[in-house]
Amino acid sequence: MEQSRNSIVDIWGPRTPYIGTWPERIDMQLAEQPDTWVQSACVLCSNGCGLEIGVKEGRIVGVRGRADDRVNHGRLGPKGLHGWVANNSADRLTKPLIRKKGVLVESSWDEAMSLIVAKTKEIKRKHTAGAIGFYTSGQLLLEEYYTLGIIGKAGLGTPHMDGNTRLCTATSAAALKLSFGSDGQPGSYTDIDTTEAILLVGHNMASTQTVLWTRILDRLAGPNPPQLVVIDPRKTYTAEKATVHLQPRLGTNVPVLNGLLHLVIEGGTIDKDFIDKHTVGYEELKKVVSEWTPELVENVAGIPAGDLRKAAKIVGSSSTLLSTALQGVYQSMQATAAAVQINNLHLIRGLIGKPGCGIYQMNGQPTAQNTRETGADGDLPGFRNWDNREHIEELAKLWNVDPYIIPHWAPPTHAMQIWRYAEQGSIKLLWISATNPAVSLPDLAQVRKILSKEDLFVVVQDAFLTETAALADVVLPTAIWGEKTGCFTNVDRTVHITQKAVEPPGEAKSDFDIWVDYARRMEFKDKDGAPLVKWTKPEEAFEGWKQCSKGRPCDYSGMSYEKLLSKNGIQWPCNDNYPEGCERLYTDGVFHTSADDCETFGHDMTTGAEYTPEQYKAADPQGRAFLRPAAYEPPHEQPDDDYPFWLTTGRVVYHFHTRTKTGRSKALQDAAPDAYVQMAHEDAAQLGISDGELVKVESRRGHIEVVARLGGISPGTAFIPFHYGYWDDSERARAANELTLSEWDPVSKQPHYKYAAVKISRITGEGKPSLLEKAGTLLESIKEKIIH
Amino acid sequence: MHIGNYIGLVHESEKDLAEAFEKVSKHHAAEPDVYQMCQKLSSWSANHVLNLQPFIKRYSEDKSKEPDNLKRSLFSQPRSGSLALVRDLHDLWLLANEVQLCWVVLLQAARSLRDKELELACEQFDAQTQKQLEWLMTRIKQAAPQALVVAE
Numbered sequence: 001m002e003q004s005r006n007s008i009v010d011i012w013g014p015r016t017p018y019i020g021t022w023p024e025r026i027d028m029q030l031a032e033q034p035d036t037w038v039q040s041a042c043v044l045c046s047n048g049c050g051l052e053i054g055v056k057e058g059r060i061v062g063v064r065g066r067a068d069d070r071v072n073h074g075r076l077g078p079k080g081l082h083g084w085v086a087n088n089s090a091d092r093l094t095k096p097l098i099r100k101k102g103v104l105v106e107s108s109w110d111e112a113m114s115l116i117v118a119k120t121k122e123i124k125r126k127h128t129a130g131a132i133g134f135y136t137s138g139q140l141l142l143e144e145y146y147t148l149g150i151i152g153k154a155g156l157g158t159p160h161m162d163g164n165t166r167l168c169t170a171t172s173a174a175a176l177k178l179s180f181g182s183d184g185q186p187g188s189y190t191d192i193d194t195t196e197a198i199l200l201v202g203h204n205m206a207s208t209q210t211v212l213w214t215r216i217l218d219r220l221a222g223p224n225p226p227q228l229v230v231i232d233p234r235k236t237y238t239a240e241k242a243t244v245h246l247q248p249r250l251g252t253n254v255p256v257l258n259g260l261l262h263l264v265i266e267g268g269t270i271d272k273d274f275i276d277k278h279t280v281g282y283e284e285l286k287k288v289v290s291e292w293t294p295e296l297v298e299n300v301a302g303i304p305a306g307d308l309r310k311a312a313k314i315v316g317s318s319s320t321l322l323s324t325a326l327q328g329v330y331q332s333m334q335a336t337a338a339a340v341q342i343n344n345l346h347l348i349r350g351l352i353g354k355p356g357c358g359i360y361q362m363n364g365q366p367t368a369q370n371t372r373e374t375g376a377d378g379d380l381p382g383f384r385n386w387d388n389r390e391h392i393e394e395l396a397k398l399w400n401v402d403p404y405i406i407p408h409w410a411p412p413t414h415a416m417q418i419w420r421y422a423e424q425g426s427i428k429l430l431w432i433s434a435t436n437p438a439v440s441l442p443d444l445a446q447v448r449k450i451l452s453k454e455d456l457f458v459v460v461q462d463a464f465l466t467e468t469a470a471l472a473d474v475v476l477p478t479a480i481w482g483e484k485t486g487c488f489t490n491v492d493r494t495v496h497i498t499q500k501a502v503e504p505p506g507e508a509k510s511d512f513d514i515w516v517d518y519a520r521r522m523e524f525k526d527k528d529g530a531p532l533v534k535w536t537k538p539e540e541a542f543e544g545w546k547q548c549s550k551g552r553p554c555d556y557s558g559m560s561y562e563k564l565l566s567k568n569g570i571q572w573p574c575n576d577n578y579p580e581g582c583e584r585l586y587t588d589g590v591f592h593t594s595a596d597d598c599e600t601f602g603h604d605m606t607t608g609a610e611y612t613p614e615q616y617k618a619a620d621p622q623g624r625a626f627l628r629p630a631a632y633e634p635p636h637e638q639p640d641d642d643y644p645f646w647l648t649t650g651r652v653v654y655h656f657h658t659r660t661k662t663g664r665s666k667a668l669q670d671a672a673p674d675a676y677v678q679m680a681h682e683d684a685a686q687l688g689i690s691d692g693e694l695v696k697v698e699s700r701r702g703h704i705e706v707v708a709r710l711g712g713i714s715p716g717t718a719f720i721p722f723h724y725g726y727w728d729d730s731e732r733a734r735a736a737n738e739l740t741l742s743e744w745d746p747v748s749k750q751p752h753y754k755y756a757a758v759k760i761s762r763i764t765g766e767g768k769p770s771l772l773e774k775a776g777t778l779l780e781s782i783k784e785k786i787i788h
Numbered sequence: 789m790h791i792g793n794y795i796g797l798v799h800e801s802e803k804d805l806a807e808a809f810e811k812v813s814k815h816h817a818a819e820p821d822v823y824q825m826c827q828k829l830s831s832w833s834a835n836h837v838l839n840l841q842p843f844i845k846r847y848s849e850d851k852s853k854e855p856d857n858l859k860r861s862l863f864s865q866p867r868s869g870s871l872a873l874v875r876d877l878h879d880l881w882l883l884a885n886e887v888q889l890c891w892v893v894l895l896q897a898a899r900s901l902r903d904k905e906l907e908l909a910c911e912q913f914d915a916q917t918q919k920q921l922e923w924l925m926t927r928i929k930q931a932a933p934q935a936l937v938v939a940e
Contacts, residue, residue, distance in 0.1 A: 609922035
């Protein structure tokens, strides 16, 4: 075995201090010496690091970072270096499974696909396409999303298409749309190379995007390091490096950010000229934030007034500023409202579209950006506006279909509503791909109930028999990363190609091939009777996508597979104006807000009510950005006598999502083998709980048993990582989402995972809680359910 | 002067609207967004009722039974099934329109009386009622196709 460093122990690797150009450092992890190297990029977080897959005798034997890649300059994180091992797992699914008399039985592809097609036709005939829903992922490739988008929107004509990206990235998209008129990240990762100050809000970058954090660590070790402001209730790896660390009470992001905006405006370091020329809404913003004095913020959010002033001095006085946000904002109370305040900070200081002045409204998953672009989720392809007739006509013309087939009478149905329709019985076919809602959705008892419903036909595409697949009616075995070719796009709009390096195991097929086959079997046609899906290969789909995106903000028309293979990592828009890609958006201060261009006509920030085209056109900002203020709304569930602790959930550095892959890598699994609850020493002492003791955590939804880990968190607050389900340990209830709330942000519809009220207690002999009925016995039953 | 007539009318209408939002919230508690938002919007109307007190003292009010009759006829049947949500939001929208019209009429009177305090209150409450209506319309539009076309 060869490794460039032990990334389990040394997560970020040795420092290469710099300012300006980030030095290269090649990270590598090999089990054996490869015969060949195949170009790809990493899919184990949203950073999008360029890498090569090492192949020997048809098997993946390791990875190494690509030094010439603009994203990582050769580096890889622990997940990237060790996650590939999962491809070679012995428990990969290799044949389709069909539930017969209650058990999953191996079948042929023809039998499985025929059954799905027959079910689709029967359900559509009886109940319309409104009875069919798709729940996808942030893990598929661009070509797969776009193909599915066409099938759903122009083949079946269902409005019910969304995915787990609703849990990870919906607020990012919503905030970008509300401020700038369209989705699309304004900045570039190269902004880290020169920036003077960095504001991280609810974003533990050190754990979630380790290579991006390495870039910051290298700046911190170099000349003229940036000052860091970190807003996070926990003392995270990220917070340890902060110049100022603000630890707010859960659910108080808006008061803290309003307080910062107030101090910046009061300090007079705003760019009045930029505000006048390029924004609308400044006076209203000023009025709303003026109430938020440091004293009031201290009172509501628990942050010392002096600390807020120190933070405001940094973000208000630096000549460049880079801001990032992630789930601490997106999955908390007032998610969109808070994310928008970060955009506001940059707009009032005129710090956008310039080097060092990026805003990263981060994505949680590697390909989340692509489902937003191509319309496999609650968006329309090419950032088109569902409420703009001309945009619908454009799509209809492109696909050569009647515009009326494309659902556009309301916004595409968001994920939580899709699940609700399935629960109520009006959605009768739910097709889940590359994700594991039985561990990742809130309130898991409810999710298991829905998936087990007799009148819901559940199709699951996955590489493994996940907790979700175990409850499906049909399971389709899929090829994964390294076994298929396609493209995906990261947070700074960098598009990578990932190539097929090895064959998938057994009869597993790519999601792309499965949907192309489904479209063929369903005989979806365009207006002239030609096949609706006009391709059978990913590269042809990419060419189709280029046409769809041409002229839109996410313009891929200047790219090709050949170009992506020769110059790894190209940022969109890439077209005649920007043949090599475009580093930053909005360099001219002109935004995508004019009525004919914008992706949304906007929402009321408090209620989420949609504004009408008429309302929007009456005050068309014509390219100016929106400054949108937000008043504070307290969290809906708060600790009380019965449930005295705040619960927040999140990630650990060694795992991704529900560990479907990372849990099958021995190095990663050994590094973080089980769930735990982090709590303050003071709280533990009061309850008589010692470090490492198994405790019971209960909410109004359910309970789990996890080990207590003490310290690094504010008193009154508890943290549990959400990765752990039941496929590899069904001895006890341990999934954090047994406890979480089923409710969501009114604008982005992203669920609120970052607060719930819980109680924590010692487990005594006679009081030991019983096992979860379904989850607890899942693993045993999984094995019994497959008949070879 | 008949301003007391409309003070009484808006007082009762807002009270009824607050109660109706509360009732619909509980009735559709399985829809988390409806539950949360109706709770919030109910509190807005309840707050309008509270803030109306100084104007009731100033102008006195004629007790009105009209809104109660309206509310009774709107929410007359206990409803279940997926159509129920659309029908309940529909009736909330009708009630909220009654409220909004009252604020417009009172706003006109306040201007004529040069009562700046009442004018400001009417403007603020009207704006919040408008937000209630916009949310109701958005949610009705979202729910209608599934309830009317797909659900059994």
